[in-house]
Amino acid sequence: METGSDPIAEVLRAALDGPWGHVREKAREHLDDERLYGDPYLDFHAARARVLEQMRLVSQFGWAEKGFRVENGGGGDPGAAVTALEMLAYTDLSLWVKCGVQWGLFGGAVENLGTARHKDYIAQLLPLDLLGCFAMTETGHGSDVANLETTATYDPATREFVIHSPTPSARKDYIGGAAEHARVAAVFAQLITEGKSQGVHCFVVPIRDDQGNDLPGVTTSDCGLKGGLPGVDNGRILFDQVRIPRENLLNRYADVAEDGTYSSEIENPSRRFFTTLGTLVRGRVSVGGAAAAGARVALSIAVRYAEKRRQFADPDTGEETVLLDYRSHQRRLLPLVARSYALAFAQNDLVRRMHLVQTGQDLDPAAQRALEKRAAGFKVAQTRHATRAIQECREACGGAGYLTENRLVTLKADTDVFTTFEGDNVVLTQLVAKELLTAYADEVRDLDALGWVRFAATMTRDVVRDRTGVRQLIQRLRDRSDQSVDDGDLSRRSVQLQLFADREDYLVRTAAHRLRARAAETNPFEAFNNAQDHILAAGAAHIDRLVLEAFIEGLAGIDNPEARALAEDVCDLFVYTTIEENQAWFIMHRFMSVERAKAVRRGVNELVDRLRPNALTLIEGLGVPEKMLHAVIVE
Numbered sequence: 001m002e003t004g005s006d007p008i009a010e011v012l013r014a015a016l017d018g019p020w021g022h023v024r025e026k027a028r029e030h031l032d033d034e035r036l037y038g039d040p041y042l043d044f045h046a047a048r049a050r051v052l053e054q055m056r057l058v059s060q061f062g063w064a065e066k067g068f069r070v071e072n073g074g075g076g077d078p079g080a081a082v083t084a085l086e087m088l089a090y091t092d093l094s095l096w097v098k099c100g101v102q103w104g105l106f107g108g109a110v111e112n113l114g115t116a117r118h119k120d121y122i123a124q125l126l127p128l129d130l131l132g133c134f135a136m137t138e139t140g141h142g143s144d145v146a147n148l149e150t151t152a153t154y155d156p157a158t159r160e161f162v163i164h165s166p167t168p169s170a171r172k173d174y175i176g177g178a179a180e181h182a183r184v185a186a187v188f189a190q191l192i193t194e195g196k197s198q199g200v201h202c203f204v205v206p207i208r209d210d211q212g213n214d215l216p217g218v219t220t221s222d223c224g225l226k227g228g229l230p231g232v233d234n235g236r237i238l239f240d241q242v243r244i245p246r247e248n249l250l251n252r253y254a255d256v257a258e259d260g261t262y263s264s265e266i267e268n269p270s271r272r273f274f275t276t277l278g279t280l281v282r283g284r285v286s287v288g289g290a291a292a293a294g295a296r297v298a299l300s301i302a303v304r305y306a307e308k309r310r311q312f313a314d315p316d317t318g319e320e321t322v323l324l325d326y327r328s329h330q331r332r333l334l335p336l337v338a339r340s341y342a343l344a345f346a347q348n349d350l351v352r353r354m355h356l357v358q359t360g361q362d363l364d365p366a367a368q369r370a371l372e373k374r375a376a377g378f379k380v381a382q383t384r385h386a387t388r389a390i391q392e393c394r395e396a397c398g399g400a401g402y403l404t405e406n407r408l409v410t411l412k413a414d415t416d417v418f419t420t421f422e423g424d425n426v427v428l429t430q431l432v433a434k435e436l437l438t439a440y441a442d443e444v445r446d447l448d449a450l451g452w453v454r455f456a457a458t459m460t461r462d463v464v465r466d467r468t469g470v471r472q473l474i475q476r477l478r479d480r481s482d483q484s485v486d487d488g489d490l491s492r493r494s495v496q497l498q499l500f501a502d503r504e505d506y507l508v509r510t511a512a513h514r515l516r517a518r519a520a521e522t523n524p525f526e527a528f529n530n531a532q533d534h535i536l537a538a539g540a541a542h543i544d545r546l547v548l549e550a551f552i553e554g555l556a557g558i559d560n561p562e563a564r565a566l567a568e569d570v571c572d573l574f575v576y577t578t579i580e581e582n583q584a585w586f587i588m589h590r591f592m593s594v595e596r597a598k599a600v601r602r603g604v605n606e607l608v609d610r611l612r613p614n615a616l617t618l619i620e621g622l623g624v625p626e627k628m629l630h631a632v633i634v635e
Contacts, residue, residue, distance in 0.1 A: 005620055011563035012621030015554060016341065018348030020083040027087035028625060030061050037630055038092030040404045044230040047094065051231030052181060054095050055102065058088070059128050064103040067282070068111055072122045079355030082286050089293035090628050093414035094231025096290050101176040101232075104283050106132035109186040112279035113202045113250035121184075121204065133177035135185040135205075135237055140169025142420075143427040145188065145200060146273060150239065152203055154193040154246070156260040161249065163189060163205055163242040172237040179222040179235030183208045186250070187239075193260045199269050202276070204248045207237060217242035228413030252279075278368050284375045284422040285347075285354050288382035291418040292343045294411050295382075295389040296622045297629065299337055301407060302393035303619045304626070304634040305400065306333065323396075324615055330608040332396050336389045337618050338573040343382050344622070345554030346547045350378050373435040376428040377543040383418040383425060390415060397633065406631040426536065433539035436508050490600065493552055496575045500545040502591055503582070507538035537585075544578055566614055573607040576600055 017024045030036075036054055039047070058064075067081025068074025075081075085104070088096040102125065110121045110132075124130035141148050149170035152161045165171055172178065178185070184206050191201040207218045214220050223234040249256060253276055254264035266272040306329055310320035323329050350371075356362035357371050394401040394408040401408045419425045489495055511534045518527035528535075551571050558564040579586065579600050586592035592600075611618065626634065 006617045008560070008563045008566065008614075009617045009620030011558065011560045012567060012618070013623045015558050015563075015567070016344040016348075016621060016623055018083075018344075019352055020080050023080045023083045024087060024623065027061075027063075027084050028628075031087060031091055031628060032625075033057075036088075036091045036095065038094060038231065038410070040410050042230070044225060047231040048180060048233045051092070051094050051098050054092070055098055056128055058095070058099055059126070064099070064107070064126055067103065068107070068122060068126070072111060072119055073126065074122075076359065077355075078282060078358045079351050082282060082289065082351055082354070086286065086289040086293055089290040090297055090624055092231065093290065093294060093411070094229045097176060097229055097232045100283065100286055100290075101134055102128070102132060104286055105134035105280070106177075106182075106184075106186050108280055108282055109134060109202055109250065110204065113186075113252050113276060114204075115251055117247055118204070118250060130184060131177060131181045132184045132186060133175050133182035133207075135172040135175050135178065135187045137172065137174055138169065139171045139173045139236075140167070143424050145277065148188055148190060148200055150187065150189040152187075152189040152191050152201065152249075154191070154256050154260050155243075156258065158243070159246045159258055160243045161191075161203060161246065161256075163187060163203065163239045163244060165238045165240070170238075174223060174234050175237060176232050176234055178207070178220055178237050179233035180212070181233055183210070185237065187237075191249070191254075191256070191262075193256050193262050196262075198254065198262050198264075199273055200276070201254060202250045203244060204250065205239070205242060205244055215242070227416055228410070229417065275368075278372050281368075281372050281375050282354060282358070284372075284379050285350055287418055287422045288375070288379035289347050289351070291379075291386040291415055292340065292347060292382040293624075294415045294418075295336070295386040296340055296344075296624050298386075298390040298393040298408055298411050299333065299340060300619050300622060300624045300626075301629050301631045301634055302396045302401070303333055303337065303615055304629075305397050307616060308634075309397075309400075324612065327605065327608070329396065330612055331604070332392055334608045334611055334615065334618075335573055335577040335604070336385070336392060337615075337622070338570045338577065339385055340389070340622060341567070341570050341618075342547050342551045342574045343378070343385060346378055346550035347382070349550045349553065350374055369435070373432055374546065376423065377432045377539070377546060379422060380425045380428050380432070380540075381543050381547060383415070383421075386415045387419060400633045403632075406633050407629070408631075429536050429539040429543075430532070431539075432542055433508075433511070433535040436538060436542055437512060437535075490576070490579075490596075490603065491572065493571075497545070497548060497552065499579065499586075499591065500541070500548050500575075503585070504538065504541040504545050506589060506591075507534065507541050511535050511538045548575065548578075566611075566617070569607060569611055570618065573604065573611065576603045576607060580604055 014021055035057060039050065042050060063081060063084040065073065066075040066077045066084065070076040085096065085099055088099060107122065107125050110118055121130065125132055136145060138148055138150065149167055150172070151164050151166060153164070154161055184204060187203050187205045188200050189203060191198045206215055207220060208214060217240045219238040221236045223236060226234065246256060246258065253266055253272055254262065256262055264272055266275055303324065306324040307322060309323045311323055312321055314321050353371050353374065357367050390408060390412045394412060397406065397408060400406055404410060511531055514531040514534055515527050518530050551574060555564065555567055555571060558567055583592065583597045583600060587594060587597055
């Protein structure tokens with residue numbers, strides 16, 4: 001805790017720290033170390049060397065081990081691992097990415113896709129005795145993982161797989177660690193045996209010797225300067241008939257016998273592919289969390305600066321006015337603070353769900369698929385929020401915000417690519433919407449575009465209420481409130497949630513109807529492509545509703561009356577600003593009158609005015625200690 005910190009802020013911080021609050025508190029102690037913070041004045045070669053040394057320091061904290069299973073020498077606590085490593089975003093995002101690649105992506109692939117025969121890799125990668133990379137993305141295929149071009153052809157005569165890049169577009173690209181430090185790669189490739197492709201599988205492929213030289217058949221190159229993250233050595237890899245032992249196939253879900261016979265307990269190729277990728281969901285959970293953490297740093301700097309910077313004199317007093325006393329400044333920053341609170345609660349809930357699934361405490365077959373959809377949606381929300389919030393903070397700090405010494409431009413550069421990491425945000429929003437349209441009947445999960453369009457034609461019911469717990473939550477909220485209150489009273493949580501659910505439900509149903517109408521006139525791809533804007537809107541509405549639900553559930557855990565009242569106002573501001581941003585849609589579709597929309601705008605003004613005196617309390621509640629901001633303007 002910070003010396004002299006606000007007791008209300010401490011309550012809020014405890015609520016936002018979530019189930020692994022003790023991990024966050026311990027991490028704050030570890031991160032009070034100048035050696036872990038980035039130096040923006042280094043060139044990218046020096047920055048890479050520095051980050052590698054920082055990783056070795058982090059490896060001594062025991063954070064990475066928490067994420068691995070006990071039988072592999074870990075702590076069996078993935079929730080703690082994700083939470084602890086997220087805190088690195090407060091120091092240097094290059095360090096966070098580098099750690100995420102080593103222990104999250106490379107290590108996660110080996111543990112979650114491998115078996116006992118790959119255990120030795122884990123023993124080496126945890127203490128950084130073996131540095132690895134995660135070679136999925138190709139020059140020609142990024143989000144479309146199923147159509148990667150790299151091949152892994154089995155040769156029964158030598159009992160080896162032959163890894164090959166058959167075209168220039170099959171080059172592995174943007175791979176963190178591939179430019180300098182990685183010695184081994186987890187390579188995703190099309191497995192070919194007995195003359196038949198069995199789809200994408202993952203293989204452990206050595207790429208460099210102990211002196212850092214490319215191994216025979218491997219050609220690595222450097223992606224060079226990027227828009228940010230200078231400490232991450234992103235590179236490219238080409239394979240030319242590289243042979244690896246049969247045992248280097250990560251064989252948890254499929255295997256190839258010595259004679260070349262392919263076998264898998266999951267007969268359906270599509271389900272096998274999605275099961276494979278689903279085990280790697282932790283990376284997507286982590287990217288969203290780190291982006292949101294970066295936004296919290298930026299807001300902590302901008303609001304603290306706005307509390308001390310003065311601009312223009314009050315004609316009545318002659319004294320210059322503090323920036324945060326201007327309504328425009330309040331509207332710029334406080335709604336973003338409210339969204340940060342909302343997303344913090346959402347992340348806590350997501351990590352909890354991930355932990356239950358990955359530790360086997362939630363064995364519901366649908367839980368993994370639901371987790372993937374939620375992780376995709378929250379990653380979109382968090383990374384878009386980071387991009388918007390950090391830019392707004394930069395502008396709100398004026399010229400001071402443009403100075404490297406105040407971190408905002410570095411945060412902006414480093415988080416920009418998070419909208420692309422672990423899946424492009426547009427693609428992920430589409431994934432969320434597709435799940436909304438297909439999650440209501442198991443038999444359509446693996447349908448192609450034609451099957452999807454045909455299924456959409458049968459959807460006429462209120463899908464959101466029928467297939468989620470939102471109806472029950474709305475009723476519980478109504479039961480807690482005064483039943484005499486008008487159902488149109490936007491200050492009531494039940495009314496707010498109802499409005500969010502109405503928007504989602506309407507968009508999902510009408511997207512299905514639009515698909516049906518176009519399917520009668522054209523081919524399935526054209527039908528889908530024509531409705532893509534509508535489908536993306538449905539996905540965005542679903543994400544907003546899930547975030548609000550998480551915020552509401554988070555409020556229930558705050559026992560202190562004063563802190564709870566303040567947090568309730570913050571939740572209202574999140575709701576009102578979300579509605580205001582979408583008010584044109586609500587008016588056009590007659591969910592809201594023009595007068596009610598005006599009331600929403602007035603409500604935002606009233607809320608930022610009410611929250612203004614508590615701005616620093618809210619910033620302390622976000623949980624980034626002032627001494628960790630490392631920005632000159634707030635020192």
